[in-house]
Amino acid sequence: MSPLAGPTKGPPPIRNRIRELRFHAGEMTQAELAQRIGMTRQTIVAIEAGKYSPSLEAAFRIAVVFGVEIGEVFQWEG
Amino acid sequence: MSFREKHLWISIVASVGVWGWYFWFLIRHVMDGRLVNDHFTGDVSLAFMGCLVLVVAIEAVLTIIATLTTPKHEQKTRDEREIHAALKASHVALMALIGLVFCVSMGAYFSGLIDDNLVGGAAVFRVDGNLMVLVANILLACLVIAELIRAGVTLMLLRALR
Numbered sequence: 001m002s003p004l005a006g007p008t009k010g011p012p013p014i015r016n017r018i019r020e021l022r023f024h025a026g027e028m029t030q031a032e033l034a035q036r037i038g039m040t041r042q043t044i045v046a047i048e049a050g051k052y053s054p055s056l057e058a059a060f061r062i063a064v065v066f067g068v069e070i071g072e073v074f075q076w077e078g
Numbered sequence: 079m080s081f082r083e084k085h086l087w088i089s090i091v092a093s094v095g096v097w098g099w100y101f102w103f104l105i106r107h108v109m110d111g112r113l114v115n116d117h118f119t120g121d122v123s124l125a126f127m128g129c130l131v132l133v134v135a136i137e138a139v140l141t142i143i144a145t146l147t148t149p150k151h152e153q154k155t156r157d158e159r160e161i162h163a164a165l166k167a168s169h170v171a172l173m174a175l176i177g178l179v180f181c182v183s184m185g186a187y188f189s190g191l192i193d194d195n196l197v198g199g200a201a202v203f204r205v206d207g208n209l210m211v212l213v214a215n216i217l218l219a220c221l222v223i224a225e226l227i228r229a230g231v232t233l234m235l236l237r238a239l240r
Contacts, residue, residue, distance in 0.1 A: 031149075039157040040080045042236070046159060052239045055158050 012053040013077040019048055021066045021073065037061040082160050083236055084144040086229045088137055093229075096133040097222045100125055104215055118208045122215065163235035171228035178220040186213060 022028040030044040037058060046052035047062075054062070063070040079087075103125050112118050 040082075040160065042080050042083075043157050043159040046239050052159055058158060 012050070014050065014053055015075045015077050016047065016050065016073055017075075018044070018062065018073060021068070025066055033062070033065060036065050080160070080236075081144060081148040082156065083233060084148065085141065086233050086236075088140040088144060089229045090226060090233075092133050092136040092140070093222055093226055096129050096136065097219075100129040101215075101219055101222075104212075108212065113208050113212065115208075119211050122211055126215075126218075159239055160236065163232050163239065166235055167228045167231035170231045171224045174227045175220060175224035178223060179217070182213075182216050182220060 018033070022030070022033060030048070031041045034041045034044045038061075039058065043052065043054075047054050047058075059070055059074055063073045066073065104122060107113070107118065107121065112121075
C-alpha cells in the first residue's frame with residue numbers, strides 16, 4: 001500500500017522513540033515530559049504506546065525537549 | 079486519572095443521582111394523576127430549584143476534592159488529546175440532542191392531533207399550564223441525557239486513547 005494512502009482503522013502507523021529518549025535524558029518521567037510540553041501524563045502514555053498521534057506542534061515540542069530532530073522521535077511506518 | 083476525567087465522573091455521578099431522583103419524582107407525580115392538580119407546577123418547580131442547588135453543591139464539593147487530589151500542573155492543563163475527545167463527544171451529544179428534541183416535538187404534535195384536532199374534531203390545541211411544565215421537563219430530560227452522553231463519550235474516548 002502507498003505510504004500516502006488514506007487513514008485506516010487501528011493505531012496510527014507512527015513509531016516513536018520517546019521511551020528510549022526519556023531513558024537517555026536521565027530517566028525523565030512521563031509526568032516531567034508532560035509538564036515541559038504542557039500536556040497531561042495520560043497523553044504522553046498514549047503517545048508512547050502509539051495509540052495517539054500528537055499534533056505537529058506537540059511533536060516539535062517533544063523533539064525540542066530532547067534536543068533532537070523531529071524525525072529522530074517519530075518515524076512513519078506505513 | 080487526569081483532572082478532566084475526574085471532573086467528567088463528577089458530572090456523571092451528580093447528574094445521574096440528582097436528576098435521576100428529580101425525574102423519578104416527576105414521573106411518580108404524573109403517574110399518580112397529579113398533572114391536573116393545582117399544586118403540580120409549584121411542587122415540580124420547588125423540586126427543580128432544590129435539585130439545581132444540590133447539583134451545583136455536589137459538583138462544587140467533589141471538584142474541590144478532585145482539585146486537592148490532582149497535581150497542580152494537571153489541573154490547568156487541557157491538552158489536545160482531551161480537546162479532541164471533547165469535540166468528538168460534543169458532536170455525538172449534539173446529534174443525540176437533535177434526535178431527542180425531534181422525537182419530543184413529533185410526540186407533542188401527534189399527541190395533540192390525536193387528542194383534540196383529529197379525533198376530537200376541534201382545530202385547536204388545548205394546552206394548560208401544567209402540560210407546558212411537563213413539556214419543559216421533558217426537554218430538560220433531553221438536555222440531561224445529551225450532557226450524560228457528552229461526558230460518557232468523552233470518558234470512553236479518553237480511555238480508548240490511552
